[in-house]
Amino acid sequence: MRSRRCSTKPACRRASDLRNQICQTSRDNGRGRVELSHAIAIVGLGKIARDQHLPTLAASDKLHLAGIVSGHARDEDVPVAATITELKAQVPDLAAVSLCTPPMARTPLIEEALGLGLDVMVEKPPAATVSVAERYSGMARDAGRALYLTWHSREASAVEPAAQWLAGRSLHRMSIAWKEDVRVWHPGQEWIWEPGIGVFDPGVNALSILTRLLPGTELHAATLKYPADREAPIMADLTMAHGKTAIEAAFSFDQRGPQTWTMTLETDDGVAELREGGGRLFIDDAEVAVPEGTEYGRLYARFADMIGTGAIDADLSPFRLVADAFMLGRHERVGAFRWDD
Structure with a gap:
């Protein structure tokens, strides 16, 4: 059962830069304990929002979906508005937003949210370019709000156990195979073929894990394969290094049949x-137990703890490797891409 805590009561007032910290809902968690839940809105109701964000929020004890900002959402169970400002007027206790729009043109949305005193979480990749993404931390700091530029694959269940296993060992070589079918994961979504995206939409997931395991990894060379009728690569081969350790990665957005997302570390x-x-x-071909939970569950749990604190988590190292690949990559043209192939 939920009961509102009115932000207009004296006991709920804070300095303006922290006014959303206590804009929360209380609810019985079913275990005889009342917990506080922050009101959050989803901005952009596309496939990733419906597949991951909405179910995660529905299961959260720390956050609850208070509204949606979208131009095409219909028949939702929460208020829907065309802009963040309009939604804030409908939901005065809104504390935060989670941006699930395509990465282009996110800056005005972040500016709008911060200007309304909202904390901001951003789906990967954070922006269309590194230089734009680099602005976001300063914007959040100036506004005194929390900012979380997320990399959901870093929260996969085996990543932290792998990092702990790798500590104290000498890595000789690492190989990455990250191959999936764009027709399955982004059906008909033409924005995925905008310059600078393509196969790096999934590829940056691998790079986010890589930079968690091996911070400071550098890219030395790349080959990018572009469909004849598209402006973003459908395949990429990367040569990287961490110190003297060689790292090879093969990305594909044209993988039919079983999808492949593997990383092999030879020590x-x-x-x-x-x-x-x-x-x-797997360690020496034997599977190892890893923690339960989901990637997005851990992302939102982390963000819930950041709300109202002004904390900033904005690591751009995976994104910089993508930019380096476009800067250094040799271009090759391959056959035209068809959604219905």
Whole structure:
């Protein structure tokens, strides 16, 4: 059962830069304990929002969906508005927004949210370019609001166990195979073929895990394969290094049949393999138990703890490797892409 805490009561007032910290809902969690839940809105109701964000919020004890900003949402169970400002007027206790729009043109949305005193969470990739994404931390800091630029694959269940296993071992070589079918994961979404995206939409997931395991990884060379009728690559081969350790990555957006998301780490004391996008961990071919939970569940739990604190988590190292690939990559043309192939 939920009961509103009115932000106009004296006990709920704080300084303006922290006014949303206590704009919350209380509810019985079913275990005889009342917990506080922040009001959050989804901005952009596309496939990723429906597949991941909405179910995660529905299951959250710390957050609840208070509204949606979308130009095409219909028959939702919460208020829907065309802009964040309009939604804030409908939902005065709104504390935060989660941006699920395509990465282009997010700056005005972030400016609008921060200007309304809202904390901001951003789906990956954070922006269309690194230089734009670099602005966001300063904007949030000036507004005194929390900002979370997310990399959901870092929260896969096997990533932290793999990092702990790797600590104290000498890594000899690492290989990455990240291959999926764009027709399955982004059906008909033409924005995915805008310059600077393409296969790096999934590829940056691998790079986010890589930079968690091996911070400071550098890119040395790349080959990018572009469909004859598209402005973004459908395949990419990357040559990277962490110190003297060679790292090779093969990305594809044209993988038919079983999808492949694996990372293999060869060390002086065994071989680790992350499978299924970091969801499973194998050490010398034997599967190792990993924590339960979901990537987006951990993202939102982290963001809930950030709300009202002014904390900023905005690591751009995976995005910089993408930019480096476009800067250094040799271009090749391949056959035209068809959604209905």
